[in-house]
Amino acid sequence: MPWIPPEPGAVPTLGYDVIDWIAEHLAAPDRGEYEPFVLYPEQEDFVLRFYEINPRTGKRRFRRGVISRPRGWGKSPFLAALAIVEALGPVVPDGWDAAGQPVGKPWSEVRTPLVQIAAVSETQTKNTWAPLLEMLQGPVLDAYPGLEPLESFVNLPRGKIEPITSSARTVKGNRAVFAVLDQTEEWVKGNGGLNLFQKMKNNAAKIGGSFVESPNAYIPGHGSVAEESAAFFKAIREGRAKDDGLYYDHREAPPETDMADRESLTVGLRLAYGDSAGHPEGCVLHTPACPPGHVDLDILVATIWDPSSDPQESRSDFLNQVTHASDAWLSQPEWAACADSAKVVADGETITLGFDGSRKRNRGVTDATALIGCRISDGHVFPIGIWEEPEGPAADGWQVPVIEVLAAVRSAFDRYDVVAFYADPAKWEGHVADWEADYGSRLKVKAARDHPVEWWMSGGRAVQIVRATERLHNAIVDREMTHDGSHVLTRHMLNARRRTSRTGLQIAKEHPDSPRKIDAAVASILAWEARADAIAKGVLEQAEEMQGYTF
Structure with a gap:
């Protein structure tokens, strides 16, 4: 029968049945005597979301999940429980009951279930495997005749649970209906982690299976599976991804946490x-x-x-x-501590602009183009437009939409009181020259006498570039600026890497062919430098006097 929501806004899920099944069948690990394994409320929250049903299709909404928590939180027994319930419990959607609630059936009614506990080393697989064997020493043995927990694998009444590492040669042929991917912050190319992940992801897709990663916080720039999953989730939040089948649950301490206090x-x-x-x-x-x-x-x-x-x-x-990576320009806590999404830059306010552009593909990578604003009064930085190559097939032949960029610049001058506009002219020389002709006379602060907008971020301006980069970095670390929390701007900021020149530190991508963009970070440096120059020339006092304030 069709799904009928029991109440307005309710989302159907098999999670309630999964939670009950776990408590009824599994033993809590590391106990002297039997105790039922009962999930914490936040673990129940994850289960309810991960097992959501799409009421339109009747299928599970998420094919993959990430549960990211600190060491010792309890990820291993939690995911061991999910592995067991996927092997035996009612996790496959099987229609709706008379009350309009989803009904599940076990995988064994669809195919012979294979569940895998995967990691890049045998030591890592034991994190989940050891509690899994303990949890099977409970009521589940009586409820499922033929269940046989062994040291190196578990025989199911039909099917098997097995640990697997990146060195296994049979991954491609063995298609798991569910897999636990443990400590994916350590799954990198060098240890075979990326290859293992791709094979398991493809296997799950072929049979409608799912998997859950259990990383600790990853280090940006290491290219781990955990980092790529975080990037995928950011693409979903930013509307850049064509698919949203990832449920991502990461929680961390506030960025202002003082470890010395x-x-x-x-x-x-x-x-x-x-x-x-x-x-x-x-x-x-x-x-x-x-x-x-x-x-x-x-x-x-x-x-x-x-x-x-x-x-x-x-x-x-x-x-x-x-x-942050060892050569990161900023750490995530430093940048996050400056976020203030409640601030709004109103029309007519006095701002500066920074611009960094790209036009065509270079060495297989199309850099982004960014136009960033900065409010003079308080140093609040906000993106006006960031144009970057989409993911997937839409990237083929993609180029920066020049007309959109030009319209965004024109709109910024119409909406705000723009007193300074610093733009790196690389690949945009003609347009920067047009901006100088169109807006140069309106700017109260000019990049140079003959070029009011042109501000090169390369070439013979090394001293000025280092000074401008350091100025914004210091403002962020000292929390003298704020930003609107934009996901895209944040990503560009955290992608930036320190590079030492003869005159000091500058920023760059991790390597020239990297797909991790930093253009919005460069544009922010220019917008902040324009603000600093504007304040030095008394623009802030002038703006406050015009608004009826005294300096």
Whole structure:
């Protein structure tokens, strides 16, 4: 029968049946005596979302998921439970009941189920495999005759659960209906992780299967599977992806968490660990608060404060913060701490503009084009337009839509009081010359006497480039600027890498052919430099006087 929502806005899900099945059949691992395995509320939230049903198609909405939490949160037993329920439980949509709720059936009624626990090493597979074997020592043995947990695999009444690593030669032929991909922040090209991921993803697609990754915070620039999954999710949020079949659940400590201050660090740990945090006041996620969890926060604080602990690794491991590559220009916490999405730049406000452009494909990569604004009064940076190559087949033959870019510049001058406009003319020399002719007389601050807009980010201006780059970097680190939290702008900022020249530090892509764009970061540097020059020439005082303020 067709699906009938039980209440307005309700989303159908098999998650409730999955949660009940786990509690009824599985044993909690690492216990002296039998206890049922009961999910934390935030784990239940993940299950309810991951097993959502698309009411239009009757199929599961998500084919892949990511659950990213700090070390010790409990990812391994949680995903072991999902692996077992996928092997035996009602996870395949099978229509609707009389109340309009979805009904599930086991994979064994569709095909012989194969479930895999995958990692790039045998040591990593044991993270999930060890609790999985313990969880099978419970009621599930009586409920499913023929279930046989063995040391290296599990025989199902029909099918098998097995651990697998990137060295396995049979991955391509063995199509798993479900897989756990453990610690994908360490799945990189060098250890075969990328190849393993592609094969397992393709296998799942061929039979309508699914998989869940369980990474800790990845390090940008390492090219890991976890990083690529995060990039895919960003593309979904930005509307650049053609497919949205990924459920992404990442939580980290606030960027302003001070690891040297116990109170601030404890607040950050409580948020990162959620229901698992063993704080006397319970969790910070729910009202009323959940009881204290299993993670001793005092031990974590002591570990983080140990002189031998690397601060960046501690942020990644325990605060679950995506920090930065060793040569990153900015860290994620530094940039995130300046976000203020509540600020709105109104029409008529005094701003500066920065522009960095590209036109055609270069070495197989089409760089982006970015027009960035910066409010004079408070240094609030916001994107006016960022044009970048779409993903997938739409990228073939793509070029920057020049007409759209020109219209965006014209609109910016119509909407705002633009007092300075700095543009890198590379590949846009003709248009920059037109902007100088059209808007040069309106600008109160000029890049140069003869060229009011042209501001080269290459060539013989190394000293000025280094100074401008350092000026914005210092403003971000010292939180003297804000930005609107744009996902695209954030991605470009965190893609930027430090490069040392004879005159100082500049920024660049990780390598010339990298698809990770930084053009919006360059345009932001130009917009910020234009603001600095405008303030030095008294434009801020003039703007405030015109608005009826005293300086």
